[in-house]
Amino acid sequence: MSGRKGMEVSIAVAEAVKLANADVIAAYPITPQTHIVEHLSELVADGELKAAFVPVESEHSALSAAMGAAAVGARAYTATASQGLALMHEIMFITSSIRLPLVMTVVNRALSAPINIWNDLSDIMAERDCGWIQLFAINGQEAVDLTLQAFKIAEDPRVLLPVAVNLDGFILSHVIEPVDMPEQEMVDRFLPVFKPTLRLDPDNPVTIGAFGSPDVFIEVKKQIEEALIGSQKVVAEVWKDFEKQFGRTYKPVESYKTKGAETLLVTMGSISETAMTAVDVMREKGQKVGLIHIRLWRPFPFKEFFQAIREAKVLAVVDRALSPGGPGGPVGLEIKSALFDKKEHPYVAEFVAGLGGRDLTVEVFSEMSAKAEKYAKSGKEMRYEMIGVREK
Amino acid sequence: MAKIEALHPWKEVPLGCAIPEAGNARQFKTGDWRSNFRPRTDYEKCIKCGFCWIYCPDMAYSLREDGYYDWNGNYCKGCGICARECPKEAIQMISEEQ
Numbered sequence: 038m039s040g041r042k043g044m045e046v047s048i049a050v051a052e053a054v055k056l057a058n059a060d061v062i063a064a065y066p067i068t069p070q071t072h073i074v075e076h077l078s079e080l081v082a083d084g085e086l087k088a089a090f091v092p093v094e095s096e097h098s099a100l101s102a103a104m105g106a107a108a109v110g111a112r113a114y115t116a117t118a119s120q121g122l123a124l125m126h127e128i129m130f131i132t133s134s135i136r137l138p139l140v141m142t143v144v145n146r147a148l149s150a151p152i153n154i155w156n157d158l159s160d161i162m163a164e165r166d167c168g169w170i171q172l173f174a175i176n177g178q179e180a181v182d183l184t185l186q187a188f189k190i191a192e193d194p195r196v197l198l199p200v201a202v203n204l205d206g207f208i209l210s211h212v213i214e215p216v217d218m219p220e221q222e223m224v225d226r227f228l229p230v231f232k233p234t235l236r237l238d239p240d241n242p243v244t245i246g247a248f249g250s251p252d253v254f255i256e257v258k259k260q261i262e263e264a265l266i267g268s269q270k271v272v273a274e275v276w277k278d279f280e281k282q283f284g285r286t287y288k289p290v291e292s293y294k295t296k297g298a299e300t301l302l303v304t305m306g307s308i309s310e311t312a313m314t315a316v317d318v319m320r321e322k323g324q325k326v327g328l329i330h331i332r333l334w335r336p337f338p339f340k341e342f343f344q345a346i347r348e349a350k351v352l353a354v355v356d357r358a359l360s361p362g363g364p365g366g367p368v369g370l371e372i373k374s375a376l377f378d379k380k381e382h383p384y385v386a387e388f389v390a391g392l393g394g395r396d397l398t399v400e401v402f403s404e405m406s407a408k409a410e411k412y413a414k415s416g417k418e419m420r421y422e423m424i425g426v427r428e429k
Numbered sequence: 430m431a432k433i434e435a436l437h438p439w440k441e442v443p444l445g446c447a448i449p450e451a452g453n454a455r456q457f458k459t460g461d462w463r464s465n466f467r468p469r470t471d472y473e474k475c476i477k478c479g480f481c482w483i484y485c486p487d488m489a490y491s492l493r494e495d496g497y498y499d500w501n502g503n504y505c506k507g508c509g510i511c512a513r514e515c516p517k518e519a520i521q522m523i524s525e526e527q
Contacts, residue, residue: 136445
């Protein structure tokens with residue numbers, strides 16, 4: 038399976054889970070995640086992957102079963118999207134709070150209603166505060182690489198937290214892209230067998246997931262918070278190690294043509310590649326526009342973010358989710374609050390765009406960039422603008 | 430509020446708030462929110478059947494060497510299940526004042 042091949046990204050992710058030698062896969066199908074677990078169930082049925090495939094009755098059970106598997110020391114995996122992720126909501130908090138490392142692919146899709154199977158980030162943004170490490174892939178290669186890295190990050194004894202690898206529904210999950218599938222031997226070297234720190238073991242009984250009174254709750258939360266913040270160091274180490282073995286570089290915040298750029302588009306996920314094309318077009322016209330995209334969303338890489346925007350005068354933040362009735366979308370909120378204490382900072386124009394699969398074309402990115410510059414020039418307070426809304 | 434004997438600083442909380450030591454619930458003394466009643470066993474009537482020990486939902490009874498059962502006020506909530514289940518009516522619920 039190794040070498041550069043054209044593959045549907047969902048299939049490539051499933052193959053990455055196989056390369057990671059997952060022990061237990063518990064999953065429930067939901068569009069647009071289905072191809073991933075469908076392919077994994079085939080790999081298990083065909084004996085190509087020696088794992089237990091647990092076809093559960095709901096996503097709530099999928100994450101619960103994966104969590105239980107992680108609790109006995111198995112390498113556990115699941116995948117979901119949208120309503121399925123929402124159904125996992127309560128278990129999301131438990132998984133991170135009892136420090137069970139597992140990996141979940143979230144194939145991002147809008148939340149109903151209206152019923153909509155297309156892409157935006159409203160599903161994962163509703164899980165922002167669940168205490169998971171959250172990564173965003175911009176293409177098929179990243180989806181594969183981040184999946185392999187996610188197991189190593191999650192299982193590090195200094196981390197022991199679940200990791201969500203996000204990839205955009207359909208516009209990434211269902212496209213065929215050239216993907217370089219790593220050799221099994223190299224993956225084995227990169228990703229050793231999971232050695233759990235805490236494990237359910239009949240010979241050494243422990244209780245996991247017990248009651249915590251007001252006397253202990255805050256201390257437990259503080260410990261988890263420190264582990265999550267501290268995981269950024271491990272993420273950096275894993276990326277360094279990955280680069281050494283596979284030659285591909287990963288950073289928490291990536292920059293594209295930011296040198297000499299006065300306006301920066303700020304994106305997440307696969308729309309970043311379209312936005313890069315928009316930057317190319319604008320640069321050709323002599324406009325000083327660049328782009329940064331956030332790969333590590335939780336823990337938020339504040340230092341790297343400040344470094345990446347230090348020369349910018351205007352930020353055009355593209356949010357693909359909305360915090361209804363609030364100041365805008367989650368990414369804009371994050372950035373504005375991060376900049377609040379800075380004496381000097383760029384003007385932040387925020388756009389909520391692409392909800393429910395509305396196409397974000399090169400032209401739309403150019404439009405947002407131009408609008409951001411216009412808002413900055415006017416100096417007016419701008420909360421956010423919803424892009425592409427029909428008025429008539 | 431019930432008192433716990435050992436309270437950890439955050440760095441020393443067992444990973445994920447797991448309980449590495451079996452049976453440490455005994456450190457969590459919940460008897461201070463007992464109702465106004467407590468059981469009293471009449472050892473003249475007691476036949477050592479152990480029903481009180483079996484039925485107690487809070488494991489407030491323990492077996493003595495002589496085969497009788499001791500009641501422990503650190504855990505009893507005063508629910509009266511032991512008194513109701515005792516086949517010899519050897520257990521009576523008495524008010525705390527008594």
